[in-house]
Amino acid sequence: AKSNGRNNYQFFTADMNARASERLSLETSMRDALSRGEFEVFFQPQVGLEHGQIIGAEALVRWNHPTQGLVAPSKFIPIAEESRMIVPLGNWVLRRSCELAAQWQREGLPPITIAVNLSPLQLHQSNLLDLIQDALDTAGLDAKYLELEVTESVVMQEVEHVMAMLHGIKQLGVKLSLDDFGTGYSSLSYLKRFAFNKLKVDQSFVRDISSDANDAAIVLAIIGLGKTLGMSVLAEGVETDLQLEFLRRAQTDSIQGYLYSKPLPSDAFRLLMLENRPL
Ligand code: C2E
Ligand code: CA
Ligand code: CA
Ligand code: CA
Numbered sequence: 001a002k003s004n005g006r007n008n009y010q011f012f013t014a015d016m017n018a019r020a021s022e023r024l025s026l027e028t029s030m031r032d033a034l035s036r037g038e039f040e041v042f043f044q045p046q047v048g049l050e051h052g053q054i055i056g057a058e059a060l061v062r063w064n065h066p067t068q069g070l071v072a073p074s075k076f077i078p079i080a081e082e083s084r085m086i087v088p089l090g091n092w093v094l095r096r097s098c099e100l101a102a103q104w105q106r107e108g109l110p111p112i113t114i115a116v117n118l119s120p121l122q123l124h125q126s127n128l129l130d131l132i133q134d135a136l137d138t139a140g141l142d143a144k145y146l147e148l149e150v151t152e153s154v155v156m157q158e159v160e161h162v163m164a165m166l167h168g169i170k171q172l173g174v175k176l177s178l179d180d181f182g183t184g185y186s187s188l189s190y191l192k193r194f195a196f197n198k199l200k201v202d203q204s205f206v207r208d209i210s211s212d213a214n215d216a217a218i219v220l221a222i223i224g225l226g227k228t229l230g231m232s233v234l235a236e237g238v239e240t241d242l243q244l245e246f247l248r249r250a251q252t253d254s255i256q257g258y259l260y261s262k263p264l265p266s267d268a269f270r271l272l273m274l275e276n277r278p279l
Pocket of ligand 3: 180236
């Protein structure tokens, strides 16, 4: 067993090296990927439970890597955060999303709200409010159709600065939602300090609502809390009719998940809106 230990160690380091070099190669190729047009924004519908219609869409970035194919966000977003590439990338996603939303409205499609993820590093740009206003002006999109999603981790750091920025965003007329709710820390104290328009219940709580009494209780509590504080509540990761039934009974305002649609390329999302299929 002792002699094996050494071999295991070698396998382990070989694996670590492979991962580290994959990481490095992704980081290097990400630098030029933006200018080469390798990123694309996909859209996943958000459906209101009252009428069963698409009321919004979350913008989710995709990377069409020239040799590795489609790279998942779970692989490159963390690298983009560490290398600060998330700042130019996130700003590009914001501009592109506003542009497409305005274009769809000009084509006569029913106006919807576009939700764009905002990373903690983006929130620390001193000119963020100007960047948002410029993205709206350039696209010709009314601020009320833009929503920015922040996670609880954002609100954790440099509270004063973050609060000031969130208030500034709200004053532009842009909406704010608290993403992945329930997975971070100190959620409750921030709910008291800032009036988010929407709470997004994390998919980890939604997954087993129809079988796990604890998850069901947590989701009911989050929905009640959100409503009491005057927020709209959206459940993420809804995949089954059973989950939908539970969420309907619990008076969730809207849902997002594979049950209605996966995130789609912009053209396919546009067709889905035209189709106007009820949930
Ligand atoms: P997120 O913001 O929580 O986005 C929701 C994720 O759940 C998306 O994964 C979406 O495809 C996935 N999802 C939606 N419905 C279902 C479902 O019914 N079942 C399951 N199992 N999954 C579902 P995606 O697109 O892979 O993105 C992963 C994460 O990457 C996002 O989590 C977000 O944190 C980050 N991300 C994606 N695009 C951006 C971006 O433009 N900027 C920033 N800062 N982060 C982004
Ligand atoms: Ca999100
Ligand atoms: Ca989320
Ligand atoms: Ca998430």
